[in-house]
Amino acid sequence: MDWFKTLIKEIAKVIKGLLKDKVGRIGLIGVLIVIVLALGAPMIATHDVTEMFAKSKLKPPSGDFLFGTDDFGRDVFSRIIFGARVSLKVGIISVGISATSGFILGILAGYYEGKTDGIIMGIMDVLFAFPSILLALFIVSVLGPNLTNTMIAIGIVSTPVFTRTVRASVISVKSMEYITSAKSIGLSSIRIILKHVAPNILAPFTVQATLALSSAILTEASLSFLGLGIQPPNPSWGSMLSDSRKYMELAPWLAIAPSAFIIGTILSFNLLGDSLRDVLDPKFKL
Amino acid sequence: MDNILEVKNLNIDIVENKSTKSLVENVSFNVKRKGSLGIVGESGCGKSITAMSIMQLLSHPLKATKGKIIFNDGSKSIDMREANSNIMRKIRGKEISMIFQEPMTALDPLFTIEEQIAEVLKFHTDLKKVEMKKLVLEMLTKVGIPQPQRIMKNYPHQLSGGMLQRVVISMALILNPKLIIADEPTTALDVTIQAQILELINDLRSSYDTSIIMITHDLGVIAETCEDVIVFYAGQIVEEGNIMDIFHNTSHPYTKGLINAVRSLGDKETELFTIPGTVPVAGEFSKGCRFAERCGEAMAICREKEPELMEISPGHNTRCWLYNGGDTNV
Amino acid sequence: MSNPILVVENLRKYFPIKEGIFNRTKNYVRAVENVSFSVNERETFAIVGESGCGKSTTGRSILRLIEPTSGNVVYNGIDVLALSNKELRGLRKEIQIIFQNPYSSLNPRMTVKKLLSEPLENNYKLGQKEIQEKVESMIDKVGLSRKHLDRYPHQFSGGQRQRISIARSIITNPKLVIADEPVSALDVSIQSQILNLLMELQKELGLTMIFISHDLNVVRRISNRVAVMYLGSIAEIGETEDIFNTPFHPYTEALLSAVPSLDPMVKKKRNILKGEIPSPINPPIGCVFQTRCSKVMDICKKKRPELIEIDKNHKVACHLY
Secondary structure (H helix, E strand, O other), X not given: OHHHXXXXXXXXXXXXXXXXXXHHHHHHHHHHHHHHHHHOHHHHOOOOOOOOOOOOOOOOXXXXXXXOEOOOOOEHHHHHHHHHHHHHHHHHHHHHHHHHHHHHHHHHHXXXXXXXXXXXHXXXXXXXXOOHHHHHHHHHHHHOXXXXXXXXXXXXXXXXXXXXXXXXXXXXXXXXHHHHHHHHOOOOHHHHHHHHHHHHHHHHHHHHHHHHHHHHHXXXXXXXXOOOOOOOOOOOXXXXXXXXXXXXXXXXXXXXXXXXXXXXXXXXXXXHHHHHHHHOOOOOOO | OOEEEEEEEEEEEEEEOOEEEEEEEEEEEEEEOOOEEEEEOOOOXXXXXXXXXXXXXXXXXXXXXXXXXXXXXXXXEEEOOOOOHHHHHHHEOOOEEEEOOOHHHHOOOOOOHHHHHHHHHHHHOOOOHHHHHHHHHHHHHHOOOOOHHHHOXXXXXXXXXXXXXXXXXXXXXXXXOOEEEEEOOOOOOOHHHXXXXXXXXXXXXXXXXXXXXXXXXXXXXXXXXXXXXXXXXXXXXXXXXXXXXXXXXXXXXXXXXXXXXXXXXXXXXXXXXXOOOOOOOXXXXXXXXXXXXXXOOOOHHHHHOOOOOEEEEOOEEEOOHHXXXXXXXX | OOOEEEEEEEEEEEEEEEEOOOOEEEEEEEEEEEEEEEEEOOOEEEEEOOOOOOHHHHHHHHOOOOOOOEEEEEEOOEEHHHOOHHHHXXXXXXXXXXXXXXXXXXXXXXXXXXXXXXXXXXXOOOOHHHHHHHHHHHHHHOOOOHHHHHOOHHHOOHHHHHHHHXXXXXXXXXXXXXXXXXXXXXXXXXXXXHHHHHHHXXXXXXXXXXXXXXXXXXXXXXXXXXXXXXXXXXXXXXXHHHHHHOOOOHHHHHHHHHOOOOOOOOOOOOOOOOOOOOXXXXXXXXXXXXXXXOOOOOHHHOOOOOOEEEEOOEEEOOOOO
16 A cells, blocks of 8 residues: 555645645635535535426525526526536546546557657547547437537547647657666666656646646537537536526526536636646746 | 957856855956966856856856956947847857857757858848858858868768867857857867867967867867966855966866876876865855865865965966965965 | 677668658658777767767667667677567666756656666566665765655756766666767856766776767767767767877868867867768768768769778878878
């Protein structure tokens, strides 16, 4: 369990560093709020997300309905809170898919170069050539619109970005003399990749992952907005925003609440990513 | 005035995370008209940023905080620290020019050699295109570039390091500046090419009547090209004098150490001379003499009080308690 | 003469230049061309030359960090070029390399302790305690202290990093160490410390060293024998003092006279080489040095000179002799 202890120590160090940096602090707090909302949704929500209050349709924010109600008379606040669950889940799982595949593919392409590199990057370039939202739309419409398929689609769409960043970092790390040095003391390729290459590309990779989280959340919102993501009556920020269009003038709070949460979440993740970039630099001093 | 440049009490600081560290402290020196001054020191001693500050090329977080840098071209004198950017732009390239360490990165890869040299002329003169071309060609011939007609159409990546350094030198000289600042001009070059470039610089200097500041870590380069020398250590001048003073009446233990380290290399009979310890980092200087920790002749006072630069013979100054006549109550 | 520990014969390394969409090989950079030499046990053999002369490629080819195109490398009777990858990894505890740049040769995310224990863990089966002991005694040996063990490379100065690098290279008890410009990136006052350390360690551990450098002063100090390389070939090879006192090859002569003198009184009579080093892609036919040689003859443009022994243990590749 030695590595577990060091892992915890490392994470504690990173969080300490983030808290020291103003940008990091704001990002971390924003992300924590979203996480708390998502985990504690049943406790925080004031109403059932699908319960329709026939008497109070399109009501403005009030003590009873914090963010007002929508055209079915559902509580917007509670729907936003549960929407955070969807956003976070989609973000984490789809980035999990793309980061893992991108990491492996990128390392293979960057470390072995030559033919392996050619084939992997060829496929990635083809994927890259499609506008990502179009590709996601295509995948979802083939697999059918539901949460799982949305996550798979977003995962596939953002794989090329990861592959590229990982490959670029691997190539630059590979040119460092400590890799030659590792070879010269007789380490095998696998050990060199695990002990010398991977730790040194972790920083750009983590930053990329944070930024990808925000774009995944955005893609999910777009897909839901277009009606291909989460299906009603389940709440999602994108679909809520989409539904609000019809009542833009009548009930602006319907648009404001989900937009604010989308913007806030994405901003927090981006700020966190920026700050992580500095904190993960080995020269960073506490 | 027979000095082309007078630097007085120059201080350069670095501002990092709200804390200020002093990188260059109270540095004063003069460059004689048609003279050649060598500034020698190890990495991080402040020699390069001193040169950059003359041209006002320091950028955040570095800042010259105190002192005067007076440039006198014979008719007028200007304090470079107070000159506005318009005046500075006119001085750079025309009155004072620089030669950098890495000729590869000193030239823009997107332009031909001719375009880059002509660029200097375009900004500072009203010459016609044909005249410019003629001048460029003449200059390239002077710096010893074979087939200048062909070379001037080339891009930087098509030339070798030695060739590029010749191009950089021709750019620095084309407007016949009064002062050239050469920052490690031969460090990136091979010895045989270094010998060519040093010979070229010496020849050009005598035919152009230019003054030169030669910044280097290599004492050999100083011995080959300079008349006066200042030795930098940890942001201060520790010894200054003419070249004979420095090489034959060496006073400061640091200068002695540097010279001995190189000399003893060639002499297998003696033990290889070393200066122990490591170069102190800015912000972590000890309170007395900055060299005391590494000095074989350090005395009690050296760890207590910082010595001033004192004159030990006319024009030869040293910052060392050994030369204070034993009077430790200064 | 003592026994050669390493024999290099007709070593050749051509780097292919690939062009076009099909990555077809258009031409070759002839980095090392027919280089042969042998290194005796416990001596320091220097390879000196200017950038691009193939000295580093030669050094790395011996360890197969670069795979040579052809030739023979025999270490203690073992044909190094014939080894499988696995056998080669086993040999690497016996032949080690020290790199030029102490800033890029240490993994920034490993502590000094990890950096030093890694070669041991990889090459020997040792307990934690033994490793700890070896690491501690090694850190003392290179002049650092045990409190440094938990620090990261960026917390050290260039000279200290080079000490760590050296410790990492010799901790496996190698017999042959290839030092590739180990002091070129260091300040003058630190250079001599590291040279002294290398010389002491060599004596103490009985190392054989191949010292690659462009600095003639350093080479003169540290080596017993020298090979002068120019454009991929050996121009002259012999005992260090012979080469420095009586250089035969015009290139060696020019190289020696190009070193700036430390005495401003002595204006050395210079023999400044004209021109540039030709491209290793299209080296001249005949002697590679002909384009810059002041004593060039007709035969130099037709035939490449062989290395011939003209004095005891002193060989030169020049048609003048």
